[in-house]
Amino acid sequence: MPSPVTAFKAAAAAYVEKRDTRAFLRQSMTGYLKARALREAEFQDWPAARLAASGAKAEAMDHLDRYLAQFVENLESRGTKVFFAKDGERARDYIRSVIDAHGARCIVKSKSMAGEEIHLTETLEHAGFEVIESDLGEYIVQLLGQRPFHIVAPAMHLRRDEVRDLFANKLGPDAGLNDDPQALTMDARRAIRRKYLEADIGISGVNFAVAETGQMVICTNEGNGRLSTSLPRVHIAVMGIEKVVPRLDDLALLLPMLASAGTGQHITGYTTIIGGPRQPGEADGPEEFHVVIMDNGRTSLLADAEQRDALHCIRCGACIYMCPIFKNVGGHTYDTTYMGPIGSVITPHLRGLQDWKHLPASSSLCGACTETCPVHIDLHHHLLHHRRNAAATRPVWWEKLAFRLYRHLASRPRLFALAGRLGRVAQSLARPLLGTRLDPARPWTRCRTLPPPPAESFRQWWSRKGAPEEDT
Numbered sequence: 001m002p003s004p005v006t007a008f009k010a011a012a013a014a015y016v017e018k019r020d021t022r023a024f025l026r027q028s029m030t031g032y033l034k035a036r037a038l039r040e041a042e043f044q045d046w047p048a049a050r051l052a053a054s055g056a057k058a059e060a061m062d063h064l065d066r067y068l069a070q071f072v073e074n075l076e077s078r079g080t081k082v083f084f085a086k087d088g089e090r091a092r093d094y095i096r097s098v099i100d101a102h103g104a105r106c107i108v109k110s111k112s113m114a115g116e117e118i119h120l121t122e123t124l125e126h127a128g129f130e131v132i133e134s135d136l137g138e139y140i141v142q143l144l145g146q147r148p149f150h151i152v153a154p155a156m157h158l159r160r161d162e163v164r165d166l167f168a169n170k171l172g173p174d175a176g177l178n179d180d181p182q183a184l185t186m187d188a189r190r191a192i193r194r195k196y197l198e199a200d201i202g203i204s205g206v207n208f209a210v211a212e213t214g215q216m217v218i219c220t221n222e223g224n225g226r227l228s229t230s231l232p233r234v235h236i237a238v239m240g241i242e243k244v245v246p247r248l249d250d251l252a253l254l255l256p257m258l259a260s261a262g263t264g265q266h267i268t269g270y271t272t273i274i275g276g277p278r279q280p281g282e283a284d285g286p287e288e289f290h291v292v293i294m295d296n297g298r299t300s301l302l303a304d305a306e307q308r309d310a311l312h313c314i315r316c317g318a319c320i321y322m323c324p325i326f327k328n329v330g331g332h333t334y335d336t337t338y339m340g341p342i343g344s345v346i347t348p349h350l351r352g353l354q355d356w357k358h359l360p361a362s363s364s365l366c367g368a369c370t371e372t373c374p375v376h377i378d379l380h381h382h383l384l385h386h387r388r389n390a391a392a393t394r395p396v397w398w399e400k401l402a403f404r405l406y407r408h409l410a411s412r413p414r415l416f417a418l419a420g421r422l423g424r425v426a427q428s429l430a431r432p433l434l435g436t437r438l439d440p441a442r443p444w445t446r447c448r449t450l451p452p453p454p455a456e457s458f459r460q461w462w463s464r465k466g467a468p469e470e471d472t
């Protein structure tokens, strides 16, 4: 198995060659950008709303012990079984034990990033269970045997005709007859609908967990969250500890912010609020309800005073859309559950900084992510924090040497000027090598044009112009 950084470089190099896909994605983003700008403008004060949303999440994280306990107490009082999972393995084992206890074979699942994080679908499929992803995008990538390309739009990298061909291949002769989006949605709907009735167990994620009432909120645009939580007899919801919010009132802000930032909608198509299993006198809902609350590295992030605001993330996906690196390398290149800026911040916490330090290094640090984040996470500074921490905990000898050398030169102006002159000469001599296999800057010059070295340094130009020189 190649290391994560080797795999990342290889996948990125392959993706940048896909010019058509990149152009198609750029074009498909224009609708989102317009809609999002309109939604932001409809807020009376978008910056103040961001601060308020961030404040609600910060309050939840600052008192997580209290709010989690309140959430669980309220849930259990209505008969929900709650399991705290320290890591993905324990979460999977618990879910498997529930499935086995019911002799289940068919499982219908609505979107769950926590489930993605612990490879739940693949694990259950390998164990021989039939698992149907009911979110349309997730269903498409599942049929393709791929992982989601984006946390909100898992199949955004596929064109309509590709989906049409996929459905024609996989869903029988009545499907994939044309590439009309509505017809394709109906194809998927016909295939998935009967599975809700056949499924023994439903699995879902959780967008928000309200401590005050012990209710879980699931936002979908297709109503699949509603069906998978109410039709199967047993339901399992999987969530990270950071999903807790203090009050039901907090949703009045967080729900429109999630929809505005994530998809440019006023509010997500279906917002389902569930309080646990079916209660006496209720017409529908599962007879048994389990909630798996997962840590899986989150408490170490909570303990990091500098970066803990990354736990405020409401998974709207906006920072990913905005990221120039994501646009150029694509979602699959990251090989992580969470791609883009938020993924590059939290993955090193969830999977280890040294193995994943290439993600924070793969950023232009333009700050577009921080600017767009509806809950004000200081994403691009956290990428810098990771770079600093990675270098501090395991310095690379040649980088250390290079920076020492640079410090030595930069603090001696005459030597610095001499090094500059020599560098310009060396660069002129090396120009014939550009683009050849002997080119020392080949990874850089492969896709960029190196400008010719200037005839003089900035200092020389400055003094020639007659400006006073300070220290040479």
Ligand code: SF4
Pocket: 261, 312, 313, 314, 315, 316, 317, 318, 319, 320, 342, 369, 372, 373, 374, 375, 376, 377, 379
């Ligand atoms: S970090 Fe912010 S912008 Fe990115 S997914 Fe999370 S909430 Fe959305």
